Structure formats: structure tokens, C-alpha cells
Amino acid sequence: MPEVTDVDGLTVGQVSARLGVTVRALHHWDEIGLARPSLRTAAGYRLYTAADLERLHRIVVYREVGLGLDRIGAVLDDASADVPGALRAQKSQVAERIERLKQLSAGLDRMIDAHERGLLLTVEQQAAIFGPEWDPDWPAKARRRYGPTTQWQQYAERSASRTPEEWQAVADTVAALDRALGEAMDAGVTAGSPQAHRLVGRHREVFAAYFPLTRQMQVCLWRMYEDDPGFAAHYDGVRPGLAAWFRRIVDADARAHGIDPDTATWE
Known part of the structure; x- marks a missing residue:
């Protein structure tokens, strides 16, 4: 001074x-x-x-x-x-702010990692949560393919704050949906039926753990699932023909809401 x-x-x-x-x-x-x-x-x-x-x-x-x-x-x-008392109180508040800033810094590090890596789990954690068939290189492949999209950003934001236990809950919910789809197919649930519409809605709700999914996006997603050998193999491993069956249900649900599956776009 x-x-x-x-x-x-x-x-x-x-x-x-x-x-x-x-x-x-x-x-x-x-x-x-x-x-x-x-x-x-x-x-x-x-x-x-x-x-x-x-x-x-x-x-x-x-x-x-x-x-x-x-x-x-x-x-x-x-x-x-009491000047020393006032200064001590101020020091305590500063210490609290420093701790909050440290937490903010750690949160920013996780957010950066999530945007760059997608999944903040070790290879061992991924195998334990998603099963031995899980490809630990999938997040890196997904980022290369979808990194510039809004959906990747939404996925990363969810991933940044998610614990291994929360990822386990997501995996369990997805597995339960797969079982429900297989059981519905076995029971002869047909496209356009009330039960089919409920399953399609349930799929969107479950998928929201990754990013919000519109009906049009859902049509595009299942078109990809049926055409992609890896995804098709997963669903056909639950029940042979499940990928194609559920795509028909999704398409019927889209038509019921005024969406033409043949012209649906990712929006």
C-alpha cells in the first residue's frame, strides 16, 4: 500500500x-x-x-x-x-470457501474426464458392472463417433456425477428391460398393442440414464441396433430375432404418434 x-x-x-x-x-x-x-x-x-x-x-x-x-x-x-475474533471468523469462512473451491475443481476434473473418456470406471469396474462381454474400448469408440453431438455431452454430464453403484443400478435396470422384452416377445405381444406401447415408453425412460430420447430418435436408434452386428447380437442373444421384433414395436408406436419411421430423423 x-x-x-x-x-x-x-x-x-x-x-x-x-x-x-x-x-x-x-x-x-x-x-x-x-x-x-x-x-x-x-x-x-x-x-x-x-x-x-x-x-x-x-x-x-x-x-x-x-x-x-x-x-x-x-x-x-x-x-x-473483537478484531481478532472477527478475523478468525473471516479465516474460517475463507477455509470453507477454499474447501468448496477444491470440490469444484475436482468436479471440473471429472467433467473434463467424462467429456473426454465418457465412462469414469476402471476396466475392472466395467467388467464387474456390465459383464464379461463388455468392450472396455466402447467409450473411446463412441466418443470418436459421437463426440461433437449434444447427446454425447448429455451422456458425459450424467457420467461425471455417477458412482459405480449408480452405474450398477443403471445396468440392472437395462438388464431387467431386456428380460421384459424377451418375455413379451415369447408371450406374443404384437406391435401397436397397449403392452407394446408401454414397453416402448419404458425403453425411453430407461435410456434416459444416458441421454433424453425422443420417439424419432428412438426409431433411428433401433434402426441402428438392428443393422449393427454388435447390438443385434446382444439383443438376439436375449431372444433370437428380438432386435427386429422390438424395432417393429418402436415403429408402430411412432406411427401411432404421427411419426413416419421411414423418414424419421435424429431430433
Whole structure:
């Protein structure tokens, strides 16, 4: 801080330059009675004395350690004020903010990792949760293919905050849906039936663990599932022909809601 001199009669601009605070701040402190210039010229301009400058110096010091203006006023004007106590309380608040910032930093690291890696699980955790057939390279492949999309960003945001236990719950829910689809196919559930529509809706709800899925997107997704050998093999492993069967159900549900499956787009 600039050294305080005994020169009286400093203008607000001169004080601003000496203490490194804005003229606006000085005017505000004057308005609220925290630091008012003691002198006034014949023309009505206010001037700061050496004593005023010393008070401003202390205000700047206390403000830099984070005390609020009300608290600073109490410290300066109340002779019985517990200044060490006020500073200790401020230090405690600073420590809390530091801890919150550390947590924020850790959260940002996870978010960055999730956007870059997709899945914040070790290979061992992935195998334990998703089964031995799971391809641990899938997240990297998916990012290369879908990285620029909104859906990848939504998936990453969910992944960043998800624990292994929560991923296990997602995997269990998906497995339960697969079983329900297989059982419905065995039971002869037909496309367009109320039960079929409920299964299609349930699939969208379950899939929301990754990103929100519209009916049009669902049509496109199951078109891909049926055509992609890996996905088709998974569903046909649940029941032979399940991928094609469920695509027919999804298409029928889309038609029931005014969507032409043949022209559906990813939106």
C-alpha cells in the first residue's frame, strides 16, 4: 500500500491513485458513512485529510482479507470490537470457501474426464458392472463417433456425477428391460398393442440414464441396433430375432404418434 503522509486536502482522484481503489468505491464509502472526507473547499468540493487517508488505508486492508463493509465499519468505529475474533471468523469462512473451491475443481476434473473418456470406471469396474462381454474400448469408440453431438455431452454430464453403484443400478435396470422384452416377445405381444406401447415408453425412460430420447430418435436408434452386428447380437442373444421384433414395436408406436419411421430423423 502507498505510504500515508500527513498532507491534508487530497481530492478523491488523488486518494484513488494513492490507494488503488476506484473513485466509485470512494463515493460509495462516503455515501454509506464508512469513510467521509473531513474537509470541504469554498466551492463545496470535499477533501481528505491525513486521518481520513489512514482510515481508508485500514478499510482497504480489511476489505482485502474479505471482511464486508458493515463488519469493517464495526471494527473501525467500535472500540470494544473483537478484531481478532472477527478475523478468525473471516479465516474460517475463507477455509470453507477454499474447501468448496477444491470440490469444484475436482468436479471440473471429472467433467473434463467424462467429456473426454465418457465412462469414469476402471476396466475392472466395467467388467464387474456390465459383464464379461463388455468392450472396455466402447467409450473411446463412441466418443470418436459421437463426440461433437449434444447427446454425447448429455451422456458425459450424467457420467461425471455417477458412482459405480449408480452405474450398477443403471445396468440392472437395462438388464431387467431386456428380460421384459424377451418375455413379451415369447408371450406374443404384437406391435401397436397397449403392452407394446408401454414397453416402448419404458425403453425411453430407461435410456434416459444416458441421454433424453425422443420417439424419432428412438426409431433411428433401433434402426441402428438392428443393422449393427454388435447390438443385434446382444439383443438376439436375449431372444433370437428380438432386435427386429422390438424395432417393429418402436415403429408402430411412432406411427401411432404421427411419426413416419421411414423418414424419421435424429431430433
